[in-house]
Amino acid sequence: MAAASVDVILIFAVLTCISEDQAQRSLIDELTRVLKPNGLLYVSDLLLQNDQRNQDRYKSAERYGAYGVFKTADGAVCRHHPSNWFTTLLARLDPIATRHITVPTMKGHESEGIQLLTRKPTPNH
Template sequence: MPETDLDRQTAYWDAVADTKRFAHPLHEPWLAEVDRAAAVLDYGCGYGRTLHHLEQLGFRRLSGADTSPGMIARARDLHPAPRFEVLDEPPALTGTADGSVDLAVLFAVLTCVPGDEAQQGLIAELGRVLAPGGLLYVSDLLLQDDERNLDRYARFAGRYGTHGVFETGDGAVCRHHSADRLAALLAAFETVHTRRITVPTMNGHEAQGMQLLVRKPLDDGR
């Protein structure tokens, strides 16, 4: 299902493409046994920070996709080796064949896609392009328990109809998740690893997050 404008927010991401810094860490031990010739896709790659880290680890078949032409332009300038594409009809990866990806990376993307159906569609599309046995590495933000976040959850709950969806001071609409919500989104996959992290947000606030490494079943019923 195509994303709505709220689930893309392309104008916002283009406007901040040259200024935002992302910080979700790549936990290298989780990828130690992954073949460096694996086909790797970073969905919502932004300016290519995580792909650059993967390149430094020796991965050679790297591609990134994002809805923001501004972010992709910055990524191409900074990191010439990976292949980058702008998503015209997200979450559709129209140039990526079924089962052609060995490792998909989804870092701080679900927080930028606030709608339930859009999130579900994104995970389904990644499931389509992943090979049986392929890995999906998710990193995202949990519901926070500090006063600042609790206040904005309450303030925007009526407008968006979902606890944890809120507006940032610079105009983005974001979503924080319960651990159960993340698990439900990934229920079609087999869990390999999970861990809690503390990470700076794109606006410089410390936040609690979760990382999950999951595997597409060898027989997914199709």
């Protein structure tokens, strides 16, 4: 896709499916590259959870290199994030709005999530 060719990008629970920091940075770099100046990036994803079930799953973090990474019973490697990770990950974009939400998971649990709306700065910004 051409640089600066997209007005709006929406990603829902995508970062949860990418366990490595560098892979997440590469994705955000690519999304930023294709956004037009003043283009919007909307991110909705899952935060670190406080319940015992998730706390137990996070104990395998050493294996994956980041707290919040875990393997599901069906073999998927997933990641929940501290809210400050999004500030770091999206630092090259201007924040517009942030909202904390509760979302149902595919297995019927409730999880704490975050929604962020950011804007790509103009070249003179």
